[in-house]
Amino acid sequence: MPKSIYENIYRDLKEKIENNTFSYQELLPSENTLIQTYNCSRNTLRRAVGLLVTDGYVQTIQGKGVRNIYRPAEQTAFTIGEIESFQESAMRNGQKPKTRVLLFTEFRVDKNLALKTGFSENAEIYYIQRLHYLDEQPLILNHNYFLKESVPGLTKEIAENSIYNYLENELNMTIVNSKRIITVEKITEIDEKYLKLNAKDYNCMAVVSSQTFNSSGIMFEYTQSRHRPDYFRFYDNAVRK
């Protein structure tokens, strides 16, 4: 399944870096060398390398080369800087995921919710509360709001498995990007109850609020993910322009 050339090269280099083919701080082969090994154009190779830069795997230095700055330790990453469903990230880390639907309902967006979520007033939505377990432990309490128009036929059964799987494979929707805000908020009684938290222990938690867009440019989902504070980790790499 060759996707695109630059993506194949990107994956190959990424794997080589993770496999320690190049040691930390070592320079990768030069562009010209890599162009020959992959038998591609300069632009294509540079594109692949550019992806590695944004991943924080390598650093390019003009006049010198491309330096490997990858360090494992991110191996236990749970929430990383990509759009990834709970199922996907759990699988990737070889953990047993489980999802419990606490509430499945639908209604219209009122003024307050419109302000909070970014949906337009009166839009019809599904509202779902779900509890996500990893290895039998409840870690995340999700409040999902899905635009009914974009996600027709959503059921409780689907919500118990993977909604994203339904969106991508059944509805043929393409998820493109997701704007997120991370904040720290006080825990509520609901959090305390379902995530088995004790306010004496932790009285606040990590909250990730996100707006997700599909390839039609429609914001079809607003989600508030409430994370157990002791299991929350968010990885990021910032590149200065």
Place this chain on the structure above:
Amino acid sequence: MPKSIYENIYRDLKEKIENNTFSYQELLPSENTLIQTYNCSRNTLRRAVGLLVTDGYVQTIQGKGVRNIYRPAEQTAFTIGEIESFQESAMRNGQKPKTRVLLFTEFRVDKNLALKTGFSENAEIYYIQRLHYLDEQPLILNHNYFLKESVPGLTKEIAENSIYNYLENELNMTIVNSKRIITVEKITEIDEKYLKLNAKDYNCMAVVSSQTFNSSGIMFEYTQSRHRPDYFRFYDNAVRK
């Protein structure tokens, strides 16, 4: 000061989007049109648009066009997905920043610290504790570790102003990228004291741990930023590949 063509186009389009020249969900002029207005090549224009995509400003849709998905509200953003010093971000938001140095010392990295920070053992470092105020309110307690070899001549006076200013303008260092991890941790007595927090109110806080690299590929800084939970916001945009 024209930097590069693609960057100028990027800034211009970004400003136009922020100025509401294009309304939400509207398609921007097509690539070909923009190529003519900016009188540049296709590659160059696409590069500028690509930056807007990673910023979450626009979305490209094959066969259709480039859609504006920018919404203000991020205007009060404090911590955003870029490398930006405390001073810079404060200025950008028109707030009065102040920095108080609580501790300025130097020592060698021991085994534990090496594990935590990623510095090599026995490396000589500066360790600085700083309290950052915004409009007279203490918001962030920073624990900075700087590699002495890369940051010679650091003083308490510099730390009271802007260390980054010193690095870039005096030492001519170029900061390239920064790997960050966001977690939620319990507050300590020190946090409580300096950030004027009350454990009955909030007993945990947002912690951003970061490793920062310069253009020589050297990790010259490790910083743990401890944020008042009620003022912490981290913005991010994730693009699916």
Place this chain on the structure above:
DNA sequence: GCCGATTTGTCCGTATGTATC
């Protein structure tokens, strides 16, 4: 300190593929 070789950065033009309408 200069020069030349190497390496990455920017930019251009063109051709072809693919999705939308």
Place this chain on the structure above:
DNA sequence: CGATACATACGGACAAATCGG
């Protein structure tokens, strides 16, 4: 089906930074 729009890929030219002689 054709026109339009973005996506991928190639090749070439010159600039800028690094490094060794």
